[in-house]
Amino acid sequence: MEFVCPDLNLPSFSELTVTRMIAVAEAALEDSTVPVTLVGSSLGAFVALHAAARRAARQGTPAPIDSVVLLAPALELAGALADEFGPEKMASWESTGVLPVFHYGENAMAELGWSFMRDARQYDTATADARVPTLVYQGTRDEVVSPDEVGRWAAGRPNVTLRMVEDGHQLLDHLDAIWADVVGMAGAP
Secondary structure (H helix, E strand, O other), X not given: OOOOOOOOOOOOHHHOOHHHHHHHHHHHHOOOOOOEEEEEEOHHXXXXXXXXXXXXXXXXXXXXXXXXXXXXXXXXXXHHHHHHHHHHHHHHHHHHOEEEEEXXXXXXXXXXXXXXXXXXXXXXXXXXXXXXOEEEEEEOOOOOOOHHHHHHHHHOOOOEEEEXXXXXXXXXXXXXXXXXXXXXHHOXX
């Protein structure tokens, strides 16, 4: 089993867009000749789902994605951000072009450009169809992603297995179980 973790923040977090992150994920798959399991957490799960759906829509694509693992997936990204920030903060973000946000990967505050929101609005998770076995871990105490929203999304998809666990957004209490499931989905020993 080979593990590849592309840096979706490149060239910089402030210039981040969903489209660019999907392109980085797809580029990481281009030279692959083995089955692929995409794994993403929160925003990365949103990206993994849309990358898998885009790849599934293209017939004859080499190195197909065989499975997807979504951890606390930010499924309603643009809408959830707009609801969380409110109209005033959204207007300020748009007018200034930047917004300080908590970057979970860096465990610190970072500036995010308005181009992120403008781009994110074009992605609809309700219609994203990865067409592969998909495992979702979602914490019932998640303060960032709505467990109810994730449950509703998973319920209507026969290819999705939902593991609702007593945990927060980072799923720190379930890392061993998640890893075992990822290894199992990837078909690794």
